[in-house]
Amino acid sequence: MNLQTLVVKIGTSSLTQDRTGNLAIATIAALVETLSALRHQGHRVILVSSGAVGVGCARLGLKERPRTIALKQAVAAVGQGRLMRVYDDLFSTLQQPIAQVLLTRSDLVQRSRYVNAYNTFQELLRLGVIPIVNENDTVAVEELKFGDNDTLSAMVASLVEAEWLFLMTDVDRLYSADPLRHPDAQPITLVQHLDELRQLQVQTGGSGSNWGTGGMMTKIEAARIATGAGVRTVITSSQSPRNLEKILQGEAIGTHFAPQKNTSNARKRWLANAVIPSGKLYLDEGAVRAICQGGKSLLAAGIVEVFGEFEASDAVQLCDRAGREIARGLVNYSSDELDRIRGRKSDEIPEILGYIVADTVIHRDNLVLSGSSSDAAELNKTDPLH
Numbered sequence: 416m417n418l419q420t421l422v423v424k425i426g427t428s429s430l431t432q433d434r435t436g437n438l439a440i441a442t443i444a445a446l447v448e449t450l451s452a453l454r455h456q457g458h459r460v461i462l463v464s465s466g467a468v469g470v471g472c473a474r475l476g477l478k479e480r481p482r483t484i485a486l487k488q489a490v491a492a493v494g495q496g497r498l499m500r501v502y503d504d505l506f507s508t509l510q511q512p513i514a515q516v517l518l519t520r521s522d523l524v525q526r527s528r529y530v531n532a533y534n535t536f537q538e539l540l541r542l543g544v545i546p547i548v549n550e551n552d553t554v555a556v557e558e559l560k561f562g563d564n565d566t567l568s569a570m571v572a573s574l575v576e577a578e579w580l581f582l583m584t585d586v587d588r589l590y591s592a593d594p595l596r597h598p599d600a601q602p603i604t605l606v607q608h609l610d611e612l613r614q615l616q617v618q619t620g621g622s623g624s625n626w627g628t629g630g631m632m633t634k635i636e637a638a639r640i641a642t643g644a645g646v647r648t649v650i651t652s653s654q655s656p657r658n659l660e661k662i663l664q665g666e667a668i669g670t671h672f673a674p675q676k677n678t679s680n681a682r683k684r685w686l687a688n689a690v691i692p693s694g695k696l697y698l699d700e701g702a703v704r705a706i707c708q709g710g711k712s713l714l715a716a717g718i719v720e721v722f723g724e725f726e727a728s729d730a731v732q733l734c735d736r737a738g739r740e741i742a743r744g745l746v747n748y749s750s751d752e753l754d755r756i757r758g759r760k761s762d763e764i765p766e767i768l769g770y771i772v773a774d775t776v777i778h779r780d781n782l783v784l785s786g787s788s789s790d791a792a793e794l795n796k797t798d799p800l801h
């Protein structure tokens with residue numbers, strides 16, 4: 416059998432009972448059995464589990480999701496421990512070792528910490544452990560949060576170069592609109608490219624349950640990140656975890672998002688998905704063409720406008736004149752320097768600044784195309800990490 420790396424994400428609305436907030440024991444037990452079986456078959460399995468806040472609320476008798484950040488962080492600290500206790504009891508009965516991995520966005524933003532997280536996951540998987548991942552809600556600060564576990568699971572899937580990301584939730588697939596509010600909503604079984612959802616005018620509404628955070632919107636964003644990193648993504652029901660095995664055997668269950676052409680370059684995947692841009696550079700048509708079609712570096716001459724404050728080595732978004740993001744990259748110059756050299760030729764830089772750091776503003780090795788602008792130019796490059 417083809418042994419693969421699987422990231423499975425389960426949401427609060429599936430782990431807890433909607434009315435009481437108590438744990439949905441049968442669902443969790445079925446999930447544990449399935450993941451242990453998949454592990455037993457030799458697959459490498461990572462579980463991204465929400466539920467810390469929901470379980471903490473139930474433990475403390477709170478009837479709704481906390482509104483203040485401090486209360487939410489305190490409640491998550493209560494719930495995360497209980498959640499892991501339940502997982503460890505259930506997985507232990509099947510002799511399956513697990514590990515707790517709590518991440519914040521800042522753990523992935525910095526390249527050295529990203530590589531460190533990658534190495535830790537590889538060791539855990541090599542040891543046959545199922546890592547159970549959640550956001551480190553208790554210490555995460557607002558500006559550096561994943562915000563929802565759909566996004567977190569997609570970033571983990573990209574980090575570990577998974578073949579599959581399963582988003583398990585309380586609906587069986589994506590529909591043209593929220594099926595709870597629109598009973599006539601049409602099921603969607605296959606999405607070859609995310610542009611199709613715009614054409615189908617799919618509505619993602621708000622969260623369908625009291626406890627879930629992002630509804631379908633964050634699942635589609637997760638699918639964008641994961642499929643862009645070459646990970647096949649499936650939205651499927653948490654009520655039938657055994658379906659994961661059937662899906663792996665080729666059954667068309669849930670909504671499948673086809674993986675896009677993937678760059679094999681781990682550093683570029685980090686740049687595309689984990690890094691948070693500090694500013695924006697607006698480019699003229701020539702620069703947009705050179706980057707999107709020619710796989711070229713960005714020169715100062717093509718920059719029309721500089722937005723935001725940033726230092727050399729920071730990440731920025733590259734946008735066309737209409738503000739559409741076409742790429743991301745790490746700059747060789749600060750925003751102040753770029754304000755002075757934008758629109759000018761590279762050989763004018765020493766005269767304007769009194770020095771030159773590099774001929775390019777962003778070298779093509781530090782540049783990655785966004786979403787649909789992704790092209791063959793960045794394929795087939797090797798990466799020092801792998």
Ligand SMILES: Nc1ncnc2c1ncn2[C@@H]1O[C@H](COP(=O)(O)OP(=O)(O)O)[C@@H](O)[C@H]1O
Pocket residue numbers: 425426427428429583584585586588589590591592593594595617618619620621622623624626627628629630631
């Ligand atoms: N287009 C759609 N298709 C399917 N479900 C949708 C759609 N739009 C909104 N939803 C809602 O999204 C909910 C799942 O999101 P959420 O409650 O955040 O789950 P989780 O806790 O698993 O992350 C469903 O219960 C459903 O009501």
Ligand SMILES: N[C@@H](CCC(=O)OP(=O)(O)O)C(=O)O
Pocket residue numbers: 425426427428464465466467468469491549550552562563564565626627628629630
């Ligand atoms: N980290 C939070 C989960 C936030 C979240 O994304 O929840 P969900 O939408 O239910 O997957 C927790 O454990 O409560």
